[in-house]
Amino acid sequence: MSERISKNDLRQRAGEWIAAGKAVAGPVQVKPGTVLYAPLAAADALLLDGWIRPSNSIKEFIFPRHEALYGYRIDGAGITLDDLPAEIPEQIIVGAHPCDASALPILDKLFNWDSRDDFFNRRREATTVITIACTAHDEQCFCTSVGLSPAAERGSDALLVDSGDGNYEVRILSEKGAALFGAAVSGAAVDSIAPDGSALSPAPAAGAPERRFDPAAVAEFAKEHFEDPFWREHALACVGCGACAYTCPVCHCFDIVDEGNPRGGVRARNWDACQFALFTLHSSGHNPRPAQGARQRQRIYHKFFMYPEKFGETLCTGCGNCARNCPVGLGVLPLVSEICHAESV
Amino acid sequence: MSGTNQFEPKIVAFVCNWCTYLGADLAGTARLEYPANVRIIRLPCTGRIDTNLVVKAFEIGADAVLVSGCHPGDCHYSAGNYHARRRWMLFRELLDVVGFDTRRLHFTWISAAEGRKFQQTIEEITDKTRALGPYRPYEAQAAPPPSNGAAVQRRAPEPDFAGVKQELRGAARRLLEEGKVKVVIGYGASGPVFITRPEDSDRLEWNENSLANLTVYLKRPEVRALGAAAVVVKGCDERALVVLEQESQFQRENLQVIGVACGGLGQPKCDACDTHQPRFADLTIASAAAQDAAPGDGRYAELERFLEKPREERLAYWTAEFDRCLKCYACRQICPLCYCERCLADKNRPQAIDTSPHRKGNFAWHLSRAMHLAGRCAGCDECTRGCPAGIDLRLLNLALARAAETQFGYRAGMDPAAEEIVGAYSLQDKEDFIR
Numbered sequence: 073m074s075e076r077i078s079k080n081d082l083r084q085r086a087g088e089w090i091a092a093g094k095a096v097a098g099p100v101q102v103k104p105g106t107v108l109y110a111p112l113a114a115a116d117a118l119l120l121d122g123w124i125r126p127s128n129s130i131k132e133f134i135f136p137r138h139e140a141l142y143g144y145r146i147d148g149a150g151i152t153l154d155d156l157p158a159e160i161p162e163q164i165i166v167g168a169h170p171c172d173a174s175a176l177p178i179l180d181k182l183f184n185w186d187s188r189d190d191f192f193n194r195r196r197e198a199t200t201v202i203t204i205a206c207t208a209h210d211e212q213c214f215c216t217s218v219g220l221s222p223a224a225e226r227g228s229d230a231l232l233v234d235s236g237d238g239n240y241e242v243r244i245l246s247e248k249g250a251a252l253f254g255a256a257v258s259g260a261a262v263d264s265i266a267p268d269g270s271a272l273s274p275a276p277a278a279g280a281p282e283r284r285f286d287p288a289a290v291a292e293f294a295k296e297h298f299e300d301p302f303w304r305e306h307a308l309a310c311v312g313c314g315a316c317a318y319t320c321p322v323c324h325c326f327d328i329v330d331e332g333n334p335r336g337g338v339r340a341r342n343w344d345a346c347q348f349a350l351f352t353l354h355s356s357g358h359n360p361r362p363a364q365g366a367r368q369r370q371r372i373y374h375k376f377f378m379y380p381e382k383f384g385e386t387l388c389t390g391c392g393n394c395a396r397n398c399p400v401g402l403g404v405l406p407l408v409s410e411i412c413h414a415e416s417v
Numbered sequence: 418m419s420g421t422n423q424f425e426p427k428i429v430a431f432v433c434n435w436c437t438y439l440g441a442d443l444a445g446t447a448r449l450e451y452p453a454n455v456r457i458i459r460l461p462c463t464g465r466i467d468t469n470l471v472v473k474a475f476e477i478g479a480d481a482v483l484v485s486g487c488h489p490g491d492c493h494y495s496a497g498n499y500h501a502r503r504r505w506m507l508f509r510e511l512l513d514v515v516g517f518d519t520r521r522l523h524f525t526w527i528s529a530a531e532g533r534k535f536q537q538t539i540e541e542i543t544d545k546t547r548a549l550g551p552y553r554p555y556e557a558q559a560a561p562p563p564s565n566g567a568a569v570q571r572r573a574p575e576p577d578f579a580g581v582k583q584e585l586r587g588a589a590r591r592l593l594e595e596g597k598v599k600v601v602i603g604y605g606a607s608g609p610v611f612i613t614r615p616e617d618s619d620r621l622e623w624n625e626n627s628l629a630n631l632t633v634y635l636k637r638p639e640v641r642a643l644g645a646a647a648v649v650v651k652g653c654d655e656r657a658l659v660v661l662e663q664e665s666q667f668q669r670e671n672l673q674v675i676g677v678a679c680g681g682l683g684q685p686k687c688d689a690c691d692t693h694q695p696r697f698a699d700l701t702i703a704s705a706a707a708q709d710a711a712p713g714d715g716r717y718a719e720l721e722r723f724l725e726k727p728r729e730e731r732l733a734y735w736t737a738e739f740d741r742c743l744k745c746y747a748c749r750q751i752c753p754l755c756y757c758e759r760c761l762a763d764k765n766r767p768q769a770i771d772t773s774p775h776r777k778g779n780f781a782w783h784l785s786r787a788m789h790l791a792g793r794c795a796g797c798d799e800c801t802r803g804c805p806a807g808i809d810l811r812l813l814n815l816a817l818a819r820a821a822e823t824q825f826g827y828r829a830g831m832d833p834a835a836e837e838i839v840g841a842y843s844l845q846d847k848e849d850f851i852r
Contacts, residue, residue, distance in 0.1 A: 102737075102741065127807070138775050304639065308639055308640060311633060311751050314743070314744075314745035315745045315803065315805045318805065319745075327772070329773060331771055340773055343774070345745065363639050364637070399747060399751050399803035402608065
């Protein structure tokens with residue numbers, strides 16, 4: 073069963089959810105030229121058209137950039153740990169992109185692998201993702217190269233497909249989505265990508281970005297070229313910031329910090345990124361990834377070789393945020409294009 | 418006073434060991450009573466009082482801060498207080514732009530003989546702070562909801578790309594063929610490129626995306642390892658080179674500078690640019706666009722418009738801006754002048770700046786970043802261009818640049834022979850804000 077909803081009705085629904093006290097987030101133009109997924113105070117701010125994709129990703133609503141884990145108190149009796157209030161409000165993300173939504177099942181595997189990460193899971197469970205299929209792409213988009221498409225259903229609770237007349241066709245993909253739209257589930261979201269990276273999602277609509285590379289070939293290159301001048305040469309431009317990792321829908325590294333005073337404080341986790349020199353620096357002073365080449369290599373390795381080997385899928389959804397946000401023109405697609413170029417020479 | 422429910426402010430006083438601390442001691446031995454609201458922190462010299470300590474004091478609950486040291490001429494380390502005075506002049510301007518209530522920050526000179534002045538100062542600060550009420554931390558501010566603003570019209574980028582590109586390629590090829598350099602740092606199709614073989618010179622491009630300030634690579638060990646370099650700079654980028662040279666970060670004779678006269682690339686900084694022409698390059702590639710470009714003025718116009726907003730509005734603006742900060746440190750990494758081997762933000766013994774991207778950590782980070790570039794920032798705006806969250810760091814840099822220009826007649830990166838303003842002092846420095 074599929075329903076239809078007009079853009080105005082969607083906005084109105086979002087307004088109702090906000091009024092009902094739910095935390096609603098979606099794409100917002102925060103200032104000229106900057107579109108971000110951000111909490112919506114009013115549905116008017118929700119941006120539905122006219123842009124490629126936000127500079128950040130929806131991961132921060134489920135895996136926040138800063139999250140207090142628990143409190144601690146130090147006194148004469150020793151150390152007391154305090155659970156922090158775990159009330160996670162019901163959260164709705166409206167207008168996610170397929171490359172954002174499909175990141176969530178990929179992250180589920182990581183956060184439920186050797187132990188269940190309650191902090192991640194409780195937010196994940198409290199979140200409903202309403203995705204809008206893409207109708208436009210730019211030269212950095214490459215979802216079709218990693219087995220997805222502008223209308224991929226994976227990770228979404230509902231997918232809205234623009235029918236071109238101011239309406240969306242609503243595909244309900246989970247019970248959470250059904251509850252929100254008061255409709256029945258119309259079909260389970262395609263939940264996996266074939267190991268060879270081929271698309272199991274619905275075939276890309278016309279106007280989808282063309283397929284740019286084969287992830288398996290990148291994995292093959294990575295496996296064969298661990299020690300290779302390629303990495304040093306192609307990381308020369310990298311200035312070592314975390315813009316790529318922090319705006320990536322699937323990069324998930326974090327750091328644990330204690331913040332407080334001698335009487336107590338809070339233990340928190342913050343995002344961290346493999347491009348920082350400090351990321352792997354040992355307290356002895358030794359750094360196993362001493363130069364930027366090793367750090368760029370790590371990023372490609374993790375996404376196309378290590379994660380697929382461990383979890384059976386590519387740690388990349390082809391959103392292109394890394395390249396769009398890189399101040400010096402690097403990112404997965406530029407680097408992988410160079411790999412394919414090096415392979416073919 | 419005691420026994421009532423009135424607000425008792427906490428006042429942190431950072432004082433120097435030699436004068437104000439002894440002044441406070443004298444007040445005690447002379448049985449001069451002053452409010453118990455003050456917590457004195459003794460440091461060797463006002464020159465040691467990092468502005469981050471002031472931020473830190475407010476972070477952990479101070480309602481007002483006093484910084485106090487020896488009178489001019491009395492510093493026990495000759496000039497620590499003069500250096501401090503300069504820093505405060507700049508710091509106050511920065512605080513003003515971010516909407517911090519500077520009435521909570523006090524500066525005094527109190528000698529070892531001035532027990533009475535110490536007593537009166539503390540009494541006054543306590544009364545004033547009591548009237549102001551508790552400091553409402555930056556973290557407690559309500560951020561305004563984001564709004565959809567109108568797009569800003571910019572000057573059209575210059576059309577004369579092809580000619581410049583050909584000349585750049587020729588220059589790079591010659592330098593590499595003659596063996597003068599091992600690498601040419603220039604712009605490629607999608608970002609910076611590092612040309613090491615003459616036959617690769619045709620990878621060099623010049624277009625509206627030639628935005629990066631390539632002098633940032635002079636600090637990268639991976640690039641240094643390539644050997645003698647030539648770097649392509651626009652007139653604006655070259656200012657960073659001047660500062661790096663003043664700060665002995667490279668040997669000018671070991672660097673070939675290929676200047677490009679540029680007519681503007683459509684960036685906010687281009688509107689008021691008065692450095693279209695590189696001035697110190699070994700070779701300058703002229704462009705017709707640069708010939709026609711009139712030197713812009715009104716370089717602080719944007720800042721001045723911003724400063725017309727009431728203080729509370731400025732604070733709310735920066736609250737929303739800093740809330741978007743991810744702590745990805747693109748602003749720091751892309752800055753040619755942020756070259757410390759280990760940044761203050763990366764040190765944790767002690768943790769000078771919280772690493773968390775929460776309000777407290779972001780406020781301390783952005784104030785520190787801007788202050789560390791006070792009187793040094795060459796205005797290339799790379800921090801702002803690099804920010805994935807669109808934070809307008811440019812305004813903070815402009816505030817400090819304007820302070821440097823109006824108070825010291827100094828513009829960073831304009832004159833390699835000029836004396837830098839940070840790390841120097843003058844006996845005539847303005848001190849109308851110090852009691």
